[in-house]
Amino acid sequence: MSPTKKCSGCLGNIKGDDYLQYPFCEQFFDVDCANVPVKKFRAMTKDHKCAWKCPDCAMKQKKIGDNSNTPVRQSSIVHGSAGGSFVEMDDSANVTQCNKSQQSKQSKKGVVIGDIAEERLRSIVRQELAEVMKSTMKRLVREELSNITGQLSSFHDSLTYFNDCFENLKKDNEKSNTIIKKLEFDNNELKINGVPEKKSENLVNVFLRMTQSINYSISIEDVLHGTRVAKLNRDNNRPRSIIAKLRSPRQRDALLAAVASFNKKNPKNKLNSTHLGHEGLITPVYVAEHLTPTNKSLHAAARLKSRDLSYKFVWVRNGRVYVRKEEFSQAIQIKNIDSLKHLEYLVFFLFYFLKS
Numbered sequence: 586m587s588p589t590k591k592c593s594g595c596l597g598n599i600k601g602d603d604y605l606q607y608p609f610c611e612q613f614f615d616v617d618c619a620n621v622p623v624k625k626f627r628a629m630t631k632d633h634k635c636a637w638k639c640p641d642c643a644m645k646q647k648k649i650g651d652n653s654n655t656p657v658r659q660s661s662i663v664h665g666s667a668g669g670s671f672v673e674m675d676d677s678a679n680v681t682q683c684n685k686s687q688q689s690k691q692s693k694k695g696v697v698i699g700d701i702a703e704e705r706l707r708s709i710v711r712q713e714l715a716e717v718m719k720s721t722m723k724r725l726v727r728e729e730l731s732n733i734t735g736q737l738s739s740f741h742d743s744l745t746y747f748n749d750c751f752e753n754l755k756k757d758n759e760k761s762n763t764i765i766k767k768l769e770f771d772n773n774e775l776k777i778n779g780v781p782e783k784k785s786e787n788l789v790n791v792f793l794r795m796t797q798s799i800n801y802s803i804s805i806e807d808v809l810h811g812t813r814v815a816k817l818n819r820d821n822n823r824p825r826s827i828i829a830k831l832r833s834p835r836q837r838d839a840l841l842a843a844v845a846s847f848n849k850k851n852p853k854n855k856l857n858s859t860h861l862g863h864e865g866l867i868t869p870v871y872v873a874e875h876l877t878p879t880n881k882s883l884h885a886a887a888r889l890k891s892r893d894l895s896y897k898f899v900w901v902r903n904g905r906v907y908v909r910k911e912e913f914s915q916a917i918q919i920k921n922i923d924s925l926k927h928l929e930y931l932v933f934f935l936f937y938f939l940k941s
Contacts, residue, residue, distance in 0.1 A: 593639065594618025607639040614639060754927060761920035775837055776875040777827040779868045781858055788812060791861055792829045795870070798860035801843035807832045824868075828875050834903070837874070844872045874901045883919060890925045 590599040593612040603626065605619045606612065616626045619637070629637075780791060788811035796803050810830040831837050848855040858868045876884060884899075884906050891899045891908050898909040906919040908928070919925060 592618050593641075605634060605637050605639075607637065607642055608635060610639055610642055612639045612641070753923075757921065757923045757927075761924070775829045775831065775840065775872060777829065777870060777872050778824075779858065779870040780824055780827055780861055781863050781865075781868065782813070782824045788827055788829070791827065794861050795856070795872075796840065796843075799843045799847040799856065801840055803831075803836065803840070807836055838902075841872060841874070874904060876901065876904065880904060880906065883921065886922060886925060887919045890928060894928065 590604060590613045591597065592599050592604070592615045594614050595618050597615070599613055599615050603616050603623070604613050605616070605621065605626075606614075616623055619639075621629075621637075777792070777795070789805065789808050792808055792811055793803070793805060808829060809832060810828075812828055813825040814828060816825055831840070844856060856870045856872070858866075858870060861870065880901075884901055887906050887908055888899050890896075896908045896910050897912070898907075900907055907916045908919060909916050917928065919928070
């Protein structure tokens with residue numbers, strides 16, 4: 586039978602195994618005098634019980650050197666039932682100094698390694714996100730630049746086309762002005778077509794008879810010259826045109842206006858050979874400005890093109906050829922054959938504009 590153990594705090598007998606003993610002083614304390622709750626005592630391991638210090642020993646160590654607030658452990662001074670003070674270690678402090686130091690080092694090592702791994706992971710994620718964003722931005726910018734480049738290319742082609750058209754018009758205009766300056770003269774001559782020829786005809790009298798028929802007053806002194814043009818083809822049976830030279834272009838223009846007014850008032854009996862005193866077959870008589878061979882060919886080409894493009898009016902004024910689409914449309918001067926090509930472009934652009 587084991588000897589009875591006495592508590593060094595209350596000097597009472599200790600029943601059972603509910604006690605603590607400090608190995609160095611070999612004193613016994615029941616759980617009440619050791620100031621350890623029963624539940625906590627039940628949970629203490631053998632190492633924790635071995636690391637426990639009695640109040641007397643704890644006080645002596647405090648007098649030698651107070652290390653109660655060291656990083657290794659924390660302690661609190663409490664008063665036991667015996668009136669003495671002693672140090673009670675918490676769960677984490679009831680281990681040997683060596684074990685606590687190793688655990689602290691391992692714990693710190695794990696935290697450092699974990700922080701390094703987490704920071705490295707964050708750095709990798711940031712780099713990956715940066716690469717993805719950079720790649721996405723490059724792709725978006727590349728697509729947008731591609732669209733802009735395509736639009737600029739289309740605009741450049743259109744601008745180049747219109748610039749070429751403008752340059753061609755500019756060249757044609759310069760060329761036409763040069764030709765006009767060479768061929769332009771004080772044109773005061775009239776050309777009369779369709780008048781039957783006679784061997785003993787007086788062309789001045791024929792001209793004056795025509796002016797009387799259209800009610801235009803002019804004196805014989807105003808008619809400076811009258812002749813027929815030479816035939817280019819002798820096999821042609823058509824009468825040669827009569828050229829009458831007047832005193833001034835103003836008289837010429839007035840006579841042309843009188844002829845147009847007469848034909849408008851007499852749509853069923855326009856100016857013809859009977860108005861000039863010729864009997865037999867009735868042939869229409871046309872009065873117009875006398876043109877140079879170049880302008881004459883241009884006038885003929887303008888009539889054909891106007892017929893194809895549905896232009897209603899073609900006329901000559903002061904040696905220049907004009908066309909007009911409708912009655913109230915703007916008059917367009919035909920300076921040369923190339924101008925007829927631009928007339929086609931104008932019709933195309935007008936059609937495209939009205940369609941769109």
